[in-house]
Amino acid sequence: MSFYTSLSGLKSAQNDMASISHNLANVATSGFKKSRAEFADVIASNFTRSPTQMIGSGSVMKANRQQFSEGSMIQSSGALDLAVSGDGFFAVKNAGVGSGVNYTRSGAFRVDADQYVTDKQGNRLQIYRVDGSGNLIGSTMGSLTDLRLPPAAGDAKATTAVALAVNINAKASVPATAGFDRFDATSYNQSTTTTVYDAGGNPMAMTSYFKRTTPPVDTVPGAPADLSGEWSVYSFIGDQPLLAGTDPSVTMTFDTSGALTAPAGTTTFASFMPASGVAEQQLTLSLAGSGSQATPFRVGNQTQDGIAIGELQGVTVDDRGLVKASYSNGEVKTLGQVALIQFANPAGLRQLGDSTWSATGVSGQPVAGASGDSGSGSIKSGMIEGSNVDITEELVGLIAAQRSFQANAKALDTAGQISESILNIRS
Incomplete structure (x- = not known):
């Protein structure tokens, strides 16, 4: 009998060491929760034996119970590195059809090739849906959806109006080359480029070249400076010249004080077809606010009314778990709210590996929540929750095991020696 009692003790000690070894092996695993082996004694009893005669029959492992205490918080530079401070699990779902929702505390998320936010195993992070205005539609398990970062946002708008306010150098000389050639810098004085957009939101370069056509006026010493002059402005979209009617240029005229006298309003260019071929387009140019001064050429104001389609530039997750994506056109779009799921008995969750769990009848049904809700933890962006394994505690437990x-083993050896002695008795 003592042989089997000692054997059960050996098996219990071996299970204890296996549990501790598993904990130690996952010291660096993010979101890992340690387990504790729990044992019970075995008593072989019957109705004919008095309580004082009952002898134990060893031990048995009752459970390997998970410990869901919070792990250490490790700072990270990734906006999609998330940690839960307090109670709650992130909900993740495999991309396969009919896949159920699983749960994790490991918040090391990334963006895959399809723009979905996933964990290291490719499971997609679940969020609560929002409408077009960024308002939450629902916060139940049925309203969960995959978090996907749209690569673009906004509606494109073709540029129709460009405004340039420049300071012309009144002392600039007429260029040495008589004609105009945009590839010959000696045929014009200055140039400036404005980014405009076609109907598809594609950027185009509108370059305006400024050429003086009348020489500067010299004044006698002591007399007011004469800032008058006439300039021609040649504008191009890429390689296409913009025609003001049939004229290839717009004439700017300044009076003696340097004030702009012509053109009086905006100039409408002839229609042109962008290189993208999206749709024919027509631009107007306003030079209002320009002036002539005895100072170097300078662009004071430069605007256009086109809108490009915004490209994804970054993503943030705030303390409420709201995911916001920012785009190159200045638009900030709320994509949803990260779900935090709770259970009545987290220790009853089934371990799936990869710091992931699934619900069971013992754990209770998942309860939907969010960061900051009553009873829920809070989400910390730019942080990762490490393992909750205490190395010192585990090593002490390993020595005890x-x-x-x-x-x-010694008791088993002793039982074996006793058995051998009995077998060696001679009659």
Whole structure:
């Protein structure tokens, strides 16, 4: 009998060491929760034996219970590195059809090739849906959806109006080359480029070249400076010249004080077809606010009314778990709210590996929540929750398990020696 009792002790000690070894092996695993082996004694009893005569029959492992205490918080530079401070799990779902929702505390998320936010195993992070205005539609398990970052946002708008306010150098000389050639810098004085957009939101370069056509006026010493002059402005979209009617240029005229006298309003260019071929387009140019001064050429104001389609530039997750994407056109779009799921008995969750769990009848049904809700933890962006394994505690437990194994092995050896002695008795 003592042989089997000691054997059960050996097995219990071995299970204890296996649990501790598993904990130690996952010291660096993010979101890992340690387990504790729990044992019970075995009593072989019957109705004919008095309580004082009952002898134990060893031990048995009752459970390997998970410990859901919070792990250490490790700072990270990734906006999609998330940690839960307090209670709650992130909900993740495999991309396969009919896949159920699983749960994790490991918030090391990334963006895959299809723009979905996933964990290291490719499971997609679940969020609560929002409408077009960024308002939450629902916060139940049925309203969960995959978090996907749209690569673009906004509606494109073709540029129709460009405004340039420049300071012309009144002392600039007429260029040495008589004609105009945009590839010959000696045929014009200055140039400036404005980014405009076609109907598809594609950027185009509108370059305006400024050429003086009348020489500067010299004044006698002591007399007011004469800032008058006439300039021609040649504008191009890429390689296409913009025609003001049939004229290839717009004439700017300044009076003696340097004030702009012509053109009086905006100039409408002839229609042109962008290189993208999206749709024919027509621009107007306003030079209002320009002036002539005895100072270097300078662009004071430069605007256009086109809108490009915004490209994804970044993503943030705030303390409420709201995911917001920012785009190159200045638009900030709320994509949803990260779900935090709770359970009545987290220790009853089934371990799936990869720091992931699934619900069971013992854990209770998942309860939907969000960061900051009553009873829920809070989401921390730019942080990762590490393992909750305490190395010192585990090493002490490992020594105790080793001593237990050695003691039971000694008891087993002793039982074997007793059996051998009985077998060696001679009549």
